[in-house]
Amino acid sequence: MEHPQPTRVYVVSDSVGETGESVVRAAAMQFHPVPVEIVRAPFIHDFEGIDKVINGIRTHGGIVVFTLVIPELRDDLITKAIQYNIPYIDLLGPVVTTLGKALRQEPRRQPGMIHPLDEDYFKKVEAVEFAVKYDDGRDFSGIQKADIILLGVSRTSKTPLSMYLAHKRLKVANVPLVPEMQPPAAIYTVPKDKIIGLRIDPDKLNVIRQERLRTLGLAENATYANVERIKIELDFADKIMSKIGCVIFDVSNRAVEETASLIMDHIEHI
Known part of the structure; x- marks a missing residue:
């Protein structure tokens, strides 16, 4: 297709x-x-x-x-x-x-007036920098400092969600779940309410990964987009998230904004 x-x-x-x-x-x-x-x-x-x-x-x-x-x-x-x-x-x-x-007045033509350099602005900048630094498991030390930790296999919108939430002044670290690598021990020590698991339908993920491979100019039948491999990854992720006992959101048919809204609502009610 x-x-x-x-x-x-x-x-x-x-x-x-x-x-x-x-x-x-x-x-x-x-x-x-x-x-x-x-x-x-x-x-x-x-x-x-x-x-x-x-x-x-x-x-x-x-x-x-x-x-x-x-x-x-x-x-x-x-x-x-x-x-x-x-x-x-x-x-x-x-x-x-x-x-x-x-x-009947000329505009000031001054850039950046929508976002004044106040405390709120700098908190947002700090959160964005945090999301970039602790994106995709680059540095697991961010797990202890984060407001939210996102868990999920590759292509479950972890990075877009991190950046979207950062613009809401939330510090987000995201951790990729891969069967060949055990997740950092820190995810079992932070409060589970701060951890968000991301789940996705295997067929939907297969389509997303094939599209990603196509964008990169790679063969669509690579292991990365193999349905059986995807099921193994998702099963592994489910076991990790069940062990933690964290809340899980299905991102299969949700836009980033919708998932982010669910996450913020969850955080507000902790």
Whole structure:
């Protein structure tokens, strides 16, 4: 069965890009389960940054969505998008222009005003840095420091969930479960309520892994996407999660936002 390639949406911003990404994710939900891959390009402050984004789209394909308030950068991106026939969406421009006319006032054109550098902002940055550092079992010492620990086999949305929750100021470590390697002892010593197990239907995972192999240009019949191998991995993961006694969420037909909402609700009621 043919599976559609994910459409890449480059979110370009002169700040962190969270606003643009949130809008794109909300829009993409209307087309679920058609895959949409979001590539965030934050802190674009010069023409060189615009060129990198355009070159990336020309190489890999996709569309560009942007929240640029500096007119020169916005105009440069639009000019190059038109030049290379790249679909583009200006999220802030029309709103700012219309508000300016209604208010009879020129906009300040100052980047980053949506996200002031206050305590909340720095907590979010700290959580994002934490998620990156302790992603996919890179450093198990993060298990003791995390607000949430995610467990699951490969391609159960551990990394996207970690980043999404980090933007909610939660420090997340995620641990891959692989039959050939016993998980770190620390997951048996932290409170089980902080641990979230991620389960997925084997057929669904098979499709996701085949798509991943295809994206990487590898053979779809590799062991990584073998149904029997997948069942072995999932059985191993179930045994580990049962031993811990942690809550388990099935991510088979859930968007990242939906699973994250369930996790946050669980954490709030601990």
